[in-house]
Amino acid sequence: STTHTDTDHTPPRNPTEETLTTIWTDILGIEHIGIHDNFFDLGGDSILAIQAVSRARRHGLHLTSRLLFLHQTIASLATHVTTGKEASADAPAEVSGRVTLTPIQDWFFTEHTVNPGHYGMSLQVELAPDTDTALLERALGAVVAHHDALRMRYARDGGTWIQEYGAIADATALRLTVRDLSAVAAEERDAELHEAALAAQRSLHLESGTLVKGVFFRLGPSRLPRLFLAVHHLVMDGVSWRIVLEDLSTAYTQLADGRPADLGHRTSSCQQWADRLSAHVRSGALDHELDHWKETAAAVRPLPRDGQGDDGADTFGRAAVTSVRLDRAETQALLHRVPAAYRTQINDVLLTALGRVLRDWAGEPVTVALEGHGREELFDDIDLSRTVGWFTTIHPVTLDVPDGDWGQALKSTKERLRAVPGRGIGYGALRHLSEPGSPARAALATAPQPEISFNYLGQWDGATSDDGLVRARLAALGADQAPEQPRPHVIDVVAATGDGELRVDWIHAPAVHRTGTVRRLADAFLAALREVVEHCLRPGNGGATPSDFPLAGLDQAAVDRIAGDGRDVEDIFPLTPMQSGMLFHTLSDPGAYTEQMSFELDGVTDPALLARAWQTVADHTGMLRTALEWRDVQRPLMVVRRRAELPVTHLDWRALPADRRDEAVRRLLAEDHARPVDLTSAPLMRLTLVRLTDTSVRLVCAFHHVLLDGWSTFDLLAQTYRAYADLAA
Template identity: 45%
Template sequence: MGADDNFFALGGDSILSMQVVSRLRRTGLHLATKDLFTHQTVAELATVVTTGPDRADDGPVTGDLPLTPIQHWFLTTPRANHHHFNQSALLELDGEPDPTALEAALTALLTHHDALRLRFTEQEGRWHQHNPPPPATPDRLLTRHDLTGLTPDQTDTALRTTADTLHTGLDIGRGPLLRAALFTGGRDHPGYLLLVAHHLVIDAVSWRILLDDLDTAYHQAAQGHPVTLGARTTSFRDWARGLAAHVAAGALDHELPYWEEALNSAPLPVDHTPEPATTAETRTLTRTLDESDTTALLRAAPTAYRTRINDVLLAALALALARWTDRDRVSVDLEGHGREDVLDGVDLSRTVGWFTTVHPVGLHIPDRADLGPTRDWRALVKSVRRQLRTVPGNGLGFGALRTYGSPDIRRRLERTGHGRLVFNYLGQWDARRTGTDTGGGLIRAEHGSFGQDHDPRDPGSHLLEAVGAVQNGRLTFTWHYRPDTHEETTVRAVAEDFTEALHQIARHARNSL
């Protein structure tokens, strides 16, 4: 990469921008995440970057804090088991691990990242969260499992049995809400590390922070050094308190007309009348683009259309939905990382917690019949880009107003509720560096979630979910659906239209350069 290469033209996105800011901080260089959007090359960033020590670290935070909008949504939604709603990562290790150093590293994560110590209790029908101090006697976070002599089938069974035990063993009232299992002695690999955390305390961005810090902490502990992870950024507690006060003061009230209009879009069709969201079965359907199309979408399309990857993906999705519904206007709920620059003096680049936002957006898509190479794909992407730029605050205000707004505002936004499809692009997992600056990394490869993350009796918040990420150089989208509501043939047709639109955009972008 050269000094004048554009960050977004190289495949950058909002999540990667936070990784850049986070890693620069550890070298003594300071940027705001928004700087990468206004200064998109290294040469331009050099004019705004600052140097110097981190601000003073006040140490672990404690005390009560308000539920964030996404936490409030989760805890006030009827569920089979609030304790079983997790995220996980199965990590293939790059060498024979030192279990003592690994336990020390995990304990350091729990001390450094305050959200991992959160506790949740229900009193008289209301949920509360509290940040206790690090325990005087550290919790044992790591269990060890010897796979020596097991066949591949036995190894897989042992991994899955342990994973499901971890997933079902979390208690949001007692904690800890991060657990780990180390597997060694297996054939053809030095070991696996499985991490399981309750979703109330972590999100996709947090995992990237956590895995970087795990790598650093492990190497420090293995070399006999004290574990130091640098100064803390703004705590999850202070962010939650600040956001609640910001909304209560009326700072986001002006967004209300936009959100009321966004909620007026017609819902997506269903094949069968949905059953009550209690025990409905869910299934998945996956579509993957090849490396050539993935590279074109990440690098050629942002350059050709002067836009970002999310705009490209949503243009293709909106077209597929318009073809399905036979309407020019479609509605979709978007998931975002939620770490928006709305409060002064806040730095969330290395803060762990559940910040996710979900907000509705209505998109107008004319000429929905054309899915071929003769379509003006540039015009489609630019039209969607313009419409997405009208969303206030990248969607943060919708959930914030529904949680912290006045009773009248909450009533007006609860009136319609969420849509039926939610879209979530998780970014490029390939971009996470696993090695340290001083040698090989702890982690050789990341294999994503593992085991039963959620209680199978909970069907999810939406009738359809489209979740995508880039891993191993290929863009994959997984569609989650309920067969009691949508036939597989329906979901497959929409997914294939979406995939074909992405293929056509990739082809057009390559030819436009």
């Protein structure tokens, strides 16, 4: 794990913040996280957000990914989560019946007509040395019983495939294959592992509902045992793997302790999601996206080719893999230091480098098929945070990354990705779930598909532990797809972080592209990625983009002018009509809305500490770090700074005779009120602390009324008194 040192790491102040801090520390692999650190600046991404939601709910905190995207610090998030039982209803204990195919499943059956049973996802992991195979088999059965999708069966109905649930009894009958390779020579062991894995992968069968196969390997007393799991892709995706591994560990521990396996609350079923998504599409709720998808699909062009064969040679069995990787230090920088520079997530950075390299190669912008996790929060009563299934979305996005400054390239790519409606879920939904003959089905069903795909599978280091059941994730075994199955894309670029390193695989067909060509592309991508990382780490580089301040309605030039490198600006949003009125009145009469409060405080032995308490409250209160911007913008804006030093004047009147105090106070108040508040400089407030005795002060606070009303001033004073008491304790 890493230590993040960009902020002061304010510790949690209540149980909710403590729980969230523990979850973030665990998921992000960072030792010291403060409640004002930003989840995405620390390396969080949309997949990790789902895991954070899942863990939070296990601790009784009702949280959504949407909330986490809106409130990206623990301090802000904690005030918006609810505790106790979740609002959404439990999924039924056992679901049954037919299940509508999701868009990705419909795509699968359209594209994969050759041996569709042999198309899985697999995982090889090292287990604890004393793993009991009987308990492991029962734990695996408990996982399959709990996650309904793993019991699916498939059948042909005329020319289409249908899916329906099998019985829970099928899950408890699951058998783990045990292979003892202790006596096998080292040079033969890999071949044995490969053959056993391949047998498991080939044994997956859609019609019989054989969708999960597990093989346990004993490798002798000096080596940790291994588990190989093969699951058909129709019911599995990258997020699901993390859920399965976590639940397998939970169930195994419970059984080992003599308790029944209890995997807790069931989240929404695949059946509920598929039915709701299908109804959503057919209601016309996504029709407004169609023009975007038609325009994007129209930009698809064939990739350059230089191979010696024809497209018929582009099968999984003939595919080659060219891999590149960042070392640990570079990966740590990419995950934990780069995001803060331009408020990016890792996909923004990877796709900027990829877009530049592809454009240089093809001589024009390249449209890629971008994969996403697809677990979008479209419906308030549907929760997929711990649902196993295949929810992946694939949608086209055109990467136009011209030569020049990496900062401009990052901003451009980030905005292009943010402009994708609904994070891309609508493309597949409209294409596969629209009524036959509808404009969406007609436009998208025959639209050209990108020849290159990109998929970032996320960070895997949090899926293992040094003392749990699952100790390490190992290299792939066997073959997840039938070798004779044609590949849907000419090049697949697949990235993932594991063992602290980012690895990027370029999967291609030597018959279509020479291996040397793909090697040059992969190396150029790695070089570009390193340049982007170096650029983001350079002092002075950075910036924000219009999507960071969606309420402000700014273009990139205005964001650059107002936010600069972006590191000092937390938010930008419009004034209310009443605040705008105050602003324009102030411009013609600068003192019109300067407010002032003044009173004596007893029990203050350290005025400097009181000033610190006031600053502490300002650090936690956006309005007290705000300036106004009204020049060259369509409407007046509030600009919230990340840090604003409160101007404090200290005076000592202890030697001033009592009979002169009243006049001195009158003069001080008049002079203070006569000084207008500078609306362009945060904070719109200043403080004067006058020491009267060793234990009392007069406090004079001047502020612009656009900041605070009467009730807010009372709340501000109460917070300041509490902060002073905490600091003095």
